[in-house]
Amino acid sequence: MASIARMLVRRVLILVPLLLGVVLFVFIVMRFSDNKPEYAYFQGANPTQAQIHQFQVENGLLDPLPLRYIRFVGDLLHGDMGTSALTKAPVRTSISTAMPLTLQLTAFGVLIAIGLAVVFGVTAALFRDRWPDQLVRLVSLVGVAAPAFWLALLMIQYLAVDRGWFPTSGYVNPADSPGGWLRSLTLPALALSLPVAAYLTRIIRTSMVEELDKDYVRTAIGSGLPPIVVVGRNVLRNALITPLTVLGLRIGYLLGGAVVIETIFALPGMGQLMINAVRNGDPAVVQGVVLTIATGFVVVNLVIDLLYLLVNPRLRSAA
Numbered sequence: 001m002a003s004i005a006r007m008l009v010r011r012v013l014i015l016v017p018l019l020l021g022v023v024l025f026v027f028i029v030m031r032f033s034d035n036k037p038e039y040a041y042f043q044g045a046n047p048t049q050a051q052i053h054q055f056q057v058e059n060g061l062l063d064p065l066p067l068r069y070i071r072f073v074g075d076l077l078h079g080d081m082g083t084s085a086l087t088k089a090p091v092r093t094s095i096s097t098a099m100p101l102t103l104q105l106t107a108f109g110v111l112i113a114i115g116l117a118v119v120f121g122v123t124a125a126l127f128r129d130r131w132p133d134q135l136v137r138l139v140s141l142v143g144v145a146a147p148a149f150w151l152a153l154l155m156i157q158y159l160a161v162d163r164g165w166f167p168t169s170g171y172v173n174p175a176d177s178p179g180g181w182l183r184s185l186t187l188p189a190l191a192l193s194l195p196v197a198a199y200l201t202r203i204i205r206t207s208m209v210e211e212l213d214k215d216y217v218r219t220a221i222g223s224g225l226p227p228i229v230v231v232g233r234n235v236l237r238n239a240l241i242t243p244l245t246v247l248g249l250r251i252g253y254l255l256g257g258a259v260v261i262e263t264i265f266a267l268p269g270m271g272q273l274m275i276n277a278v279r280n281g282d283p284a285v286v287q288g289v290v291l292t293i294a295t296g297f298v299v300v301n302l303v304i305d306l307l308y309l310l311v312n313p314r315l316r317s318a319a
Helices: 001-030 037-041 047-056 065-077 089-127 131-145 148-161 177-214 215-222 225-239 241-264 269-280 285-312 313-318
Strands: none
Touching: 001 065, 037 089, 089 177, 089 225, 089 241, 089 269, 089 285, 131 177, 148 177, 148 241, 148 313, 177 225, 177 241, 225 241, 241 269, 241 285, 269 285, 269 313
């Protein structure tokens, strides 16, 4: 337990400067963007130069960049992500409304990706160099190369428009209709998760093959243990250590890919919020969404590191 606690402390200490670096990067990029807060605030009006200057002074937009960054970080620490120049509502409110849907879509996609990858990766390894293995490897290769937005368009055409099994767009609140909620998220989650599932399938297949070739597997089976017990209890657990490290990066891909998928399926999540903010020139909302997604990516990778520590006893002893 002491080793786990030390590792946890080290990971958290690394997380702090990493988050500050993410905030700094987003801050600098947004400050050099053409979408300026003063122009967004007066959008649709014809302000004078004096009015623009007064807005800049009142909001500290003419202060030196280091001072503005410190003030920006201080506001974030107090939960203040700014105010939308268009709606005049706090950015935090808009994000808290859109975030649950994006989290639902990402979590659904992760579950689908893990389930498919484990089933097909293990199957390919157990039937190594036979036709099930060749088929899985071919399909996974196509899946890795297929963009999520292209899969989304195909699914809309063949599963929603032609057959009517799923809605083409829109979102149903689970409190209103659990079945409608499941149908509204199935196609977006599938389109988002299939490339990730294909990539993880190849990783799991390789890890399983390497593990099956080790001496302890032959010894266990030779001693009379059923192969299904050896594979399920030992081989699969050891083989999933490597894919677990890859999963953290893939979850980040899912968070980023949700922006495109939500736009295609007209889902009112973080992606739709950011696209609308970019289109309407609302820099505070864009900045808030990017920061939230980037922070989520960093935190997810921290959680994956801790899970990797828990399932890998060699790292615990090294810690």
